[in-house]
Each structure stands twice: as structure tokens, then as C-alpha cells.
Amino acid sequence: MLIRGIRCLQLTEQCSRNYLTLTRFSSAYKSPLSLDKLYPASPGNAKPGTKDVSSEFSGQIPMNELTKTYSCSSGPGGQNVNKVATKVDLRFHVESASWLSPGVKAKVLEKYGSELTKDGWMVVKSDRTRSQTLNQADALEKLRTAIRSALAAPKPKFTAEEEERIRKGKLKAARERLHYKRIRSDVKAQRSGRDQML
Numbered sequence: 001m002l003i004r005g006i007r008c009l010q011l012t013e014q015c016s017r018n019y020l021t022l023t024r025f026s027s028a029y030k031s032p033l034s035l036d037k038l039y040p041a042s043p044g045n046a047k048p049g050t051k052d053v054s055s056e057f058s059g060q061i062p063m064n065e066l067t068k069t070y071s072c073s074s075g076p077g078g079q080n081v082n083k084v085a086t087k088v089d090l091r092f093h094v095e096s097a098s099w100l101s102p103g104v105k106a107k108v109l110e111k112y113g114s115e116l117t118k119d120g121w122m123v124v125k126s127d128r129t130r131s132q133t134l135n136q137a138d139a140l141e142k143l144r145t146a147i148r149s150a151l152a153a154p155k156p157k158f159t160a161e162e163e164e165r166i167r168k169g170k171l172k173a174a175r176e177r178l179h180y181k182r183i184r185s186d187v188k189a190q191r192s193g194r195d196q197m198l
Contacts, residue, residue, distance in 0.1 A: 031133075056104070056151065057100070057104050057144075057147050057148060057151055059144055059148075060099070061099065061140060061143060061144065062099050065092060065097060065098065065099060066090050066091065066092050067090070067091040067092065068088065068089070068090055068091075068136070069088075069089045069091075070085040070086070070087065070088060070089075070132060071085050071087045071089070072084075072085055072086075072087065073085075073086045073087040073127040073130070073135075074087075074127065075127070077130050080130060081130075084130075084132070085132065086127065086129070086130055086131060086132045086135055087125065087126070087127040087135065088125065088126050088127070088132065088135040088136045088138075088139045089123060089124070089125050089139075090123070090124045090125075090136075090139045090140065090143060091121050091122065091123050091124075092121065092122055093119070093120055093121050093122075094108055094109055094116065094120055094121075094122055095109075095120050100147075104147065104150075104151065107150045107151055108122070108146075108147060108150045110150070111149070111150040112146065112150065122143075122146075124139045124142045124143045124146070125139065126138040126139035126142060
């Protein structure tokens with residue numbers, strides 16, 4: 001009886017230790033979709049006083065320099081659409097963005113000048129999913145893609161001779177394709193003619 005009681009106390013003590021361990025770790029749990037995990041350097045985790053001086057865009061967007069607004073999304077989703085604000089609008093003023101170098105700002109203004117608001121704000125919207133966090137991540141990715149596409153080198157322009165050579169090659173390929181189709185058509189016509197004779 002005494003052994004059974006000691007064993008029961010040991011199990012109770014072990015269970016309480018496990019419970020304390022679980023509660024300690026569960027309080028530190030963060031969803032894999034949290035912004036801290038999706039974009040570790042973005043929400044202000046970067047060291048103060050460090051700025052990117054390179055002319056290229058590193059992909060890090062500080063969340064505290066963006067204006068975020070949430071609204072009800074359109075489209076399917078039942079009552080969830082009417083109750084939850086899942087649509088995300090991210091805005092930032094291009095000229096006053098401290099996280100972009102002047103060269104990057106100039107290229108973004110050059111490429112997206114017509115898409116900015118009158119005051120010079122760039123607006124990125126996302127209502128792709130039914131989750132606010134995923135829509136925010138999608139909007140950030142759209143913003144990164146837009147900035148990177150502004151930095152991409154333009155396509156090389158061909159000289160007049162090269163354009164003429166490309167045009168002639170396309171015409172030749174089209175003629176060969178039509179010639180092959182004509183041959184196949186004649187073969188099939190001959191087969192059907194043979195069938196009718198028999």
C-alpha cells in the first residue's frame with residue numbers, strides 16, 4: 001500500500017512537472033503565420049542605427065514605416081466576409097521612405113509614377129485569401145516584387161538588322177509549318193480517297 005502511494009505521488013509530481021513545462025513553452029508559442037516568423041527583420045527587429053547604403057533593394061521592409069488599413073473583403077466567403085476585415089491596404093510615401101536609397105526611389109518613381117496617388121503614395125492591396133495575416137504577407141510580397149521589377153534591367157533593344165532577321169525567321173517558320181500541314185492534309189485526303197475506292 002505504501003509503495004502504491006509513493007508511486008502515485010511520483011506520477012503526480014512527474015505530471016505536474018510536464019504540465020509546468022508545457023505551460024512555459026505554450027506561452028511562447030507563435031503561429032507559423034505570424035509576421036515575426038514570416039519577416040524576421042521587418043517589424044523593427046533590425047539594430048538601430050544600421051541603414052542599407054547600397055543602391056540595391058535588400059527585400060527588408062520595415063513595418064513601422066508602412067500605413068496599414070484593413071477592410072471587409074469582397075467575393076465569396078459567406079458571413080465571414082461581412083464580419084472580418086481581411087482585405088489589406090499597404091501604403092507608403094515613396095519620396096519620404098527612409099528604407100529606400102535615392103537611386104531605388106528614382107527608379108520606382110520612374111516606373112510606377114502613373115500608378116502612385118497624387119500625393120506620391122504607393123498603394124498595394126491584397127484580398128486573395130480569407131486570412132488577414134496571409135493577405136498582409138501577400139501585400140508585402142507584391143510590394144517587394146514591384147520594387148524589384150523597377151530595379152530590373154530593361155530588355156535589350158534590337159537593332160534594325162536584328163529585328164529584320166527575327167521577322168524573316170518567324171515568316172520562314174510559319175511557311176514551313178503551313179507546308180507541313182499541307183503535306184499531312186494531302187496524305188489524309190489520299191487515305192480517305194483509297195477508302196472510298198475500295
